Amino acid sequence: MRAPKIPEATITRLSVYSRYLMKMKRQGKITTSSPDIAQGAGVNPAQVRKDLSFFGEFGTRGVGYNVEQLNWDVLKILSLDEEWSVALVGFGHLGHAVAMHRVFKERGFNFTSIFDRDPEKIGTKVKDIEILPMEQLEKVVAQNHTRIGIITTPADSAQAIADSLVRAGVQAILNFAPVHLSVPETIELREVDLAVNLEVLTFHMEMQRQGFASSRPANF
Amino acid sequence: MRAPKIPEATITRLSVYSRYLMKMKRQGKITTSSPDIAQGAGVNPAQVRKDLSFFGEFGTRGVGYNVEQLNWDVLKILSLDEEWSVALVGFGHLGHAVAMHRVFKERGFNFTSIFDRDPEKIGTKVKDIEILPMEQLEKVVAQNHTRIGIITTPADSAQAIADSLVRAGVQAILNFAPVHLSVPETIELREVDLAVNLEVLTFHMEMQRQGFASSRPANF
CATH class of the missing domain: 1.10.10.10 (Winged helix-like DNA-binding domain superfamily/Winged helix DNA-binding domain)
Known part of the structure; x- marks a missing residue:
C-alpha cells in the first residue's frame, strides 16, 4: 500500500x-x-x-x-505525541548546536546518546549525557532501542556511521554531512545540506536581477 | 513578469x-x-x-x-560563477559550524563580516575575520556592499537583525533562527529550521508503522 x-x-x-x-x-x-x-x-x-x-x-x-x-x-499528525529516542553522532560545532537546540527538547526528541571520536570530548557530559567513543555506537544504540540517528560528522565518515546506525536498528537517519548516503529502503533518510539553502537563494537573486519578479521560495 | x-x-x-x-x-x-x-x-x-x-x-x-x-x-544556473559577500550574524555553535563549513568557501560564498553580542568573542578572529559587535552591523554590511546575510542567533533577536540587514542593503537572508521573519517583498528570504527536518522524519516513520510503504521524502 x-x-x-x-x-x-x-x-x-x-x-x-x-x-x-x-x-x-x-x-x-x-x-x-x-x-x-x-x-x-x-x-x-x-x-x-x-x-x-x-x-x-x-x-x-x-x-x-x-x-x-x-x-x-x-x-x-506529526507523531510528536510520543517521545523519540535520538542518537547524535558527531559533536563538533554543528552537533553541539543540534544538541542544545531548545526546540528539539520541546518537541519530544530525547537525546539518549552522543558519540564523537575526539578523545578530549569522550567522557565529558552534555546535559547529563556522557559523550561516548564511536566504538560503542552500535552496542549502545541497540541497547537503548534508539529509533533516530542524527549524523553531524564530516562527509568522509558519514556512510560508515550510517551503516552502523542501521545495524544497530534505527528506523530513521537525519544526515547533516554534505554527502549522499545509501541506506536500505526501509530506513527513512533525510539529508540537510546547509550550503544548498544558500545556493537556492543565489538562484532567486539572479532571477530578480534579470528582471523577473521574485518567486519567493517556499521556505522551510 | x-x-x-x-x-x-x-x-x-x-x-x-x-x-x-x-x-x-x-x-x-x-x-x-x-x-x-x-x-x-x-x-x-x-x-x-x-x-x-x-x-x-x-x-x-x-x-x-x-x-x-x-x-x-x-x-x-545557480549564479555561483561569481563571488558572493556574506555577513554572518550570531557566532554561537551554529554560526561557528556555518563559518567553518568547507562547502561554502568552495562555492564562492565569502564571509566578509561576522557579528556577535558576546564581549568575549568580539575582537577575536575567525579565519582572519574579526568578530564585530552588533552595533557595527549596519555600517559594515553597507560599506562592504554585502548581498547576503545569514542569521544564526536565538529566535528573539532575529527580527531586529533582519531589519538591520535590510536597512544595510542586503538582497537575501538565510535564517536559521526558529522563528518566521517579515522582510520586504524584494528581499529573498529562506528559512531553515533544524527541528522541522526531524519532524518530517517522524511523520514518515509513523506512516510506515501504520503499514504504508515508505514514501521516501524528496531530500535536501
Missing part, C-alpha cells in the same frame, strides 16, 4: 504551524484563525486550510480553531 | 548534482551520465534529465556529459 499522497511541503508547513501554535499557547491565546496562523508561518491563509484538510476537519466555521486542540491534533 | 516556473526542488537538486560533479572533477573523471549523477545524488536518472531540461540541452546522446562543462553550466 502506498502512503496517502500528502505533499512533503505540507508536512514541513504543519511543523511550522505547530511551532506557532505552541507560541500562542504559551502566550495564553484561546482561539486562532487561518489568517492568524498564516501570518505567523509566512504563508497565505488558503494554504493553511488546504494543508489541514488533508487530515480531516478542524475548527468551527465563523469561530476558528481552538489553539490547544489544533496544536494537539497537529502534534498527533 | 513572473520568474519561469522552475520547481524549487529542481534548484535544490541542481545544487546537489553540482556538488557531485565537483567531486568527480576532483577525482579526474572526464565524462559522466545521468544514471551516474543520479546515483551520486540519490535520485533516479529521469529526474536528473528532467531537472536539466528546464535550462536547455546538455550533453551528447550516447556519449553523456562532459564533467567540467556540465559543472560549469550548473554553477552558472
Whole structure:
C-alpha cells in the first residue's frame, strides 16, 4: 500500500504551524484563525486550510480553531505525541548546536546518546549525557532501542556511521554531512545540506536581477 | 513578469548534482551520465534529465556529459560563477559550524563580516575575520556592499537583525533562527529550521508503522 499522497511541503508547513501554535499557547491565546496562523508561518491563509484538510476537519466555521486542540491534533499528525529516542553522532560545532537546540527538547526528541571520536570530548557530559567513543555506537544504540540517528560528522565518515546506525536498528537517519548516503529502503533518510539553502537563494537573486519578479521560495 | 516556473526542488537538486560533479572533477573523471549523477545524488536518472531540461540541452546522446562543462553550466544556473559577500550574524555553535563549513568557501560564498553580542568573542578572529559587535552591523554590511546575510542567533533577536540587514542593503537572508521573519517583498528570504527536518522524519516513520510503504521524502 502506498502512503496517502500528502505533499512533503505540507508536512514541513504543519511543523511550522505547530511551532506557532505552541507560541500562542504559551502566550495564553484561546482561539486562532487561518489568517492568524498564516501570518505567523509566512504563508497565505488558503494554504493553511488546504494543508489541514488533508487530515480531516478542524475548527468551527465563523469561530476558528481552538489553539490547544489544533496544536494537539497537529502534534498527533506529526507523531510528536510520543517521545523519540535520538542518537547524535558527531559533536563538533554543528552537533553541539543540534544538541542544545531548545526546540528539539520541546518537541519530544530525547537525546539518549552522543558519540564523537575526539578523545578530549569522550567522557565529558552534555546535559547529563556522557559523550561516548564511536566504538560503542552500535552496542549502545541497540541497547537503548534508539529509533533516530542524527549524523553531524564530516562527509568522509558519514556512510560508515550510517551503516552502523542501521545495524544497530534505527528506523530513521537525519544526515547533516554534505554527502549522499545509501541506506536500505526501509530506513527513512533525510539529508540537510546547509550550503544548498544558500545556493537556492543565489538562484532567486539572479532571477530578480534579470528582471523577473521574485518567486519567493517556499521556505522551510 | 513572473520568474519561469522552475520547481524549487529542481534548484535544490541542481545544487546537489553540482556538488557531485565537483567531486568527480576532483577525482579526474572526464565524462559522466545521468544514471551516474543520479546515483551520486540519490535520485533516479529521469529526474536528473528532467531537472536539466528546464535550462536547455546538455550533453551528447550516447556519449553523456562532459564533467567540467556540465559543472560549469550548473554553477552558472545557480549564479555561483561569481563571488558572493556574506555577513554572518550570531557566532554561537551554529554560526561557528556555518563559518567553518568547507562547502561554502568552495562555492564562492565569502564571509566578509561576522557579528556577535558576546564581549568575549568580539575582537577575536575567525579565519582572519574579526568578530564585530552588533552595533557595527549596519555600517559594515553597507560599506562592504554585502548581498547576503545569514542569521544564526536565538529566535528573539532575529527580527531586529533582519531589519538591520535590510536597512544595510542586503538582497537575501538565510535564517536559521526558529522563528518566521517579515522582510520586504524584494528581499529573498529562506528559512531553515533544524527541528522541522526531524519532524518530517517522524511523520514518515509513523506512516510506515501504520503499514504504508515508505514514501521516501524528496531530500535536501
